[in-house]
Amino acid sequence: MDKAAMMQTAQEMVESFVDLPTIPHVATRVIELLDRPGVELDEVADMILADQVLAARVIKMVNSPLYKPANEIKSVKRALIYLGFRHIRELAFTCSFVDVFEGRDGIFDVRTFWEHSFGVGVVSKIIAQRVRYPDTEKAYLVGIVHDIGEVFLSYYRQDAFRALLESVKGQPFRLVEKEAEYLGTSHSEIGLCIARKWNFPAEYCEVIGLHHDPEQAVLDPTLCAIVNLADLFCSVRQLDYGGNSWVTFNLAEEKAWAILRAYAPNLADLDVERFCYELDDRVPEILDMVKSIFQGIGAKEPS
Amino acid sequence: MPLDMKPFDAKSAPKISDKDFEQLRDYIYNVCGIYFHSSKKYFLESRLARRMEGTGCKTHADYYQFVRSPATGRSELTKLLDEITTNETCFFRNMPQLNALENKFLPEIIGTKGKIGFKKLRIWSAGSSSGEEAYTMAMILLEKRATLLKDWIIEIVGTDINETVLAQAREGVYNSYSVRNTPDYYLKKYFKEESPGRFLLSPEVKKLATFNQLNLYDDNKMLFMKSFDFIFCANVLIYFDTSSKSKVVQHFYNNLQPYGYFFVGQSESLHGVNDKFKTVHFPGGFTYNK
Numbered sequence: 139m140d141k142a143a144m145m146q147t148a149q150e151m152v153e154s155f156v157d158l159p160t161i162p163h164v165a166t167r168v169i170e171l172l173d174r175p176g177v178e179l180d181e182v183a184d185m186i187l188a189d190q191v192l193a194a195r196v197i198k199m200v201n202s203p204l205y206k207p208a209n210e211i212k213s214v215k216r217a218l219i220y221l222g223f224r225h226i227r228e229l230a231f232t233c234s235f236v237d238v239f240e241g242r243d244g245i246f247d248v249r250t251f252w253e254h255s256f257g258v259g260v261v262s263k264i265i266a267q268r269v270r271y272p273d274t275e276k277a278y279l280v281g282i283v284h285d286i287g288e289v290f291l292s293y294y295r296q297d298a299f300r301a302l303l304e305s306v307k308g309q310p311f312r313l314v315e316k317e318a319e320y321l322g323t324s325h326s327e328i329g330l331c332i333a334r335k336w337n338f339p340a341e342y343c344e345v346i347g348l349h350h351d352p353e354q355a356v357l358d359p360t361l362c363a364i365v366n367l368a369d370l371f372c373s374v375r376q377l378d379y380g381g382n383s384w385v386t387f388n389l390a391e392e393k394a395w396a397i398l399r400a401y402a403p404n405l406a407d408l409d410v411e412r413f414c415y416e417l418d419d420r421v422p423e424i425l426d427m428v429k430s431i432f433q434g435i436g437a438k439e440p441s
Numbered sequence: 442m443p444l445d446m447k448p449f450d451a452k453s454a455p456k457i458s459d460k461d462f463e464q465l466r467d468y469i470y471n472v473c474g475i476y477f478h479s480s481k482k483y484f485l486e487s488r489l490a491r492r493m494e495g496t497g498c499k500t501h502a503d504y505y506q507f508v509r510s511p512a513t514g515r516s517e518l519t520k521l522l523d524e525i526t527t528n529e530t531c532f533f534r535n536m537p538q539l540n541a542l543e544n545k546f547l548p549e550i551i552g553t554k555g556k557i558g559f560k561k562l563r564i565w566s567a568g569s570s571s572g573e574e575a576y577t578m579a580m581i582l583l584e585k586r587a588t589l590l591k592d593w594i595i596e597i598v599g600t601d602i603n604e605t606v607l608a609q610a611r612e613g614v615y616n617s618y619s620v621r622n623t624p625d626y627y628l629k630k631y632f633k634e635e636s637p638g639r640f641l642l643s644p645e646v647k648k649l650a651t652f653n654q655l656n657l658y659d660d661n662k663m664l665f666m667k668s669f670d671f672i673f674c675a676n677v678l679i680y681f682d683t684s685s686k687s688k689v690v691q692h693f694y695n696n697l698q699p700y701g702y703f704f705v706g707q708s709e710s711l712h713g714v715n716d717k718f719k720t721v722h723f724p725g726g727f728t729y730n731k
Contacts, residue, residue: 310545310723374722386545386723388730410720411710414727415476422480 144318148327152335155294161336164189164234168227179223186214186230195233195431196226202430203423204260228278232259235283236431244293245300250380251289252428255282257377260424261368261417269364269402277364280345283338284365287329287346288313288379295321303382310384314350326350353393360401363394370394375417377424454490457482461501465489468509473522473679474686476708488524495520519680526676532573532580532615533622535675535707537725542671543581545723546702550670551589553700561594565669567693568677569599572610572652573619576642578671579649580631598666600655610652613642658685663692670698675706683714690715694731703729 152158167185171177186193193214200217201210205225211217218226239248262281266274292299302320317324330347338346344357345365352362370392372378373385389395389410399405457465462485466477477485489504496517498504508517533539554560562582566575575597582595601607617638620628632640655662657677672693678686693703694717703718705711711718711729718729 308544370722374724374727376725378724381724384544384724386541386721388719388721390719409710409712411712411727412470412476414722415478415708415710419479 144323144327145330147321147323148331151294151323152290152328152331155290158290158332158335159238162234162238164192165231166337168231168234171227177223179218182223182226182230183214183218186226189234191237192230192233195236196229198430199229199233199427202427204427225275228275231279232256232282233431239289242289242293244289244296245303246288246292246379246382248289249428249432250382251285252431253425254372254377254379255285256424256428257372257375257421258282258284258365258368260420261371262364265364265368265398268408269360269398269405271360271364271401276341277361280342280361281365281368283333283342284345284349284369285325285329286332287325287327290332291317291321291323291325291328306384310386312350312385313383324350352397359397363397363401366394367392367398371414371417375414376421454487455493455501457486457489457501461505462486465501465505465508468505469518469521470710472518474710474712474714475522475525475676475679475706476710478708485525488521491524492517492521515682522679526679530570530573531619531622532577533624533627534573534577535726536622537723538704538707538728539577539581541723541726541728542702546671546728547581547585548589550698550700550702551593554670560592562590562596563669564595564597564671565666565673565696566597566599566650567655567657567672567674569601569607569610569652570603571606571615571619572599572613572650573615574673574675575599575610575650575652576613576646578673579646580627582649583631583646595649597650599650599652600657600666601652602654602656604654607652607654610650611647613647615640615642657689657692660688660692663689663696666692666696668698669696670701671704672697672701673704675704676709678705678711678714679709686714690718694718697731699731701730705729 164185171182171185186196196214196217197211199205200221201207205221207220211220217229221229236252239251242248259278259281263274263278265271266277271277298320302316305320306316314324314326326347326349330343333343333346341358341361344355345362348355348362349365349369352359352366355362370385370387373383374387378385462477462479462482465485470476489501493499493501493504496504496507498507508514508521550562554562564575564578566572566578569575579595579597582590582597599607599610601610614635615632617640620632620640623632628640631643631646633643635641655666657663674693678689681689690711694715697703702721707726718731720727721730
């Protein structure tokens with residue numbers, strides 16, 4: 139399908155969305171701080187402490203199995219010391235986004251969106267480490283936000299989405315292709331429009347728009363390829379929108395794999411089987427982490 | 442549960458530390474190609490307790506040394522693998538694999554072969570044991586008899602080195618443990634519970650599969666196992682050393698149709714065994730093709 143037409147449709151659609159949330163203030167500040175050299179630790183701490191809900195959520199998450207503290211961490215300051223500066227940015231950024239999607243359970247439960255998104259974040263980071271991509275935190279964050287379009291598209295276009303899922307029952311499919319067929323656009327374009335509206339940095343916009351077409355990326359094809367692969371792996375290892383996506387793939391035929399192999403020749407030796415099994419071991423941690431975001435504070439506990 | 446197995450008291454098993462677990466897991470993975478998920482830690486712990494008792498090892502670290510020793514290691518590892526994989530065989534054992542097969546790989550192969558008018562499907566369960574895997578396939582294919590597989594010839598071959606289990610496969614009588622994973626629909630349709638806990642497989646399923654003795658090491662006989670569309674070999678290769686594994690897998694590769702798929706067990710890996718097979722991922726697992 140014509141990319142320009144899909145983009146046009148997405149733009150019109152996003153304009154038509156009633157009550158599309160705005161980007162949280164804290165997230166904007168975290169993004170500002172992301173690439174600024176010499177940011178003080180206190181600046182980040184102050185920013186988190188200024189928002190009590192956010193502070194409480196950060197503490198909940200830092201105590202989840204993903205970060206494995208030996209003793210319970212009870213203050214933002216301790217969380218900062220335990221995680222270090224770079225990681226606290228990740229956490230603040232993610233936590234600040236939770237409310238944006240609250241109550242947007244359309245076709246997908248928002249929690250399954252978070253499970254997939256965190257999964258892709260964590261796996262993007264692991265792949266980034268393997269290929270020695272310089273900014274693994276960026277890979278993590280952009281992994282988390284890569285699918286923002288999906289939440290809104292499935293929420294605002296529930297009938298079409300339902301028909302789409304009905305049509306593929308019991309068959310393998312790639313969601314992005316089916317969306318183009320049923321909606322004239324896909325979550326990639328929708329996500330890109332929203333990311334631009336929210337003034338996300340250019341590389342983030344690129345990944346959101348092209349995470350299914352990494353070969354078209356210009357700013358950072360490696361980053362796009364990392365997120366693309368992480369997305370594929372999550373789709374086949376239980377972090378798949380509660381089983382609502384059904385993908386098969388042959389790594390050797392994936393463009394992202396070719397991009398990453400050119401970037402990091404050592405990837406040829408990757409034990410893909412073991413990589414999958416290790417990923418399975420991370421799944422419960424990721425699910426617990428998502429549970430911890432929803433528990434008790436601010437956001438409604440999903441049923 | 443087989444009669445020779447004592448029920449195990451999980452509480453009495455010594456707790457394995459994360460470090461010992463990871464060390465042993467890496468060793469088993471590197472030597473046998475089977476991965477222990479963290480969620481199986483307690484299972485491994487309880488099975489290890491039996492082997493530690495059998496070998497007189499006091500700690501997990503002692504056992505790790507024992508299982509790695511050149512003199513006793515390999516035979517001990519076989520005993521450990523026996524502990525780990527016993528009881529694994531049952532109908533509908535690997536659901537993600539079966540779902541992928543039913544939804545994706547089977548329709549794909551039928552499409553490919555149908556186009557050239559070659560309406561014959563050949564499936565091999567290598568290391569078939571008492572036939573659960575082969576018959577599971579038979580039931581799944583029978584369900585497609587009126588639609589996708591109308592007018593198709595279906596050949597399912599189960600092979601094993603052990604004549605006793607082959608005789609059981611041919612007999613087609615199973616206990617409740619073997620059918621524990623079987624969906625109700627299949628259980629009602631294809632089994633008859635002759636007496637409590639004794640299930641007879643229906644003749645229509647039985648006649649789709651044949652069982653023959655075969656040693657996977659036997660190069661001459663392996664040459665005759667030709668033109669399969671699907672080959673299954675679960676929890677068999679883990680017992681072979683690397684060079685035998687490579688040789689056997691090369692046979693599977695040669696005996697598979699160009700569009701066919703080769704499946705191993707749920708936590709197994711062929712990494713480093715064969716560089717020709719390509720990995721194809723599906724939800725909850727992966728398979729290999731050419």
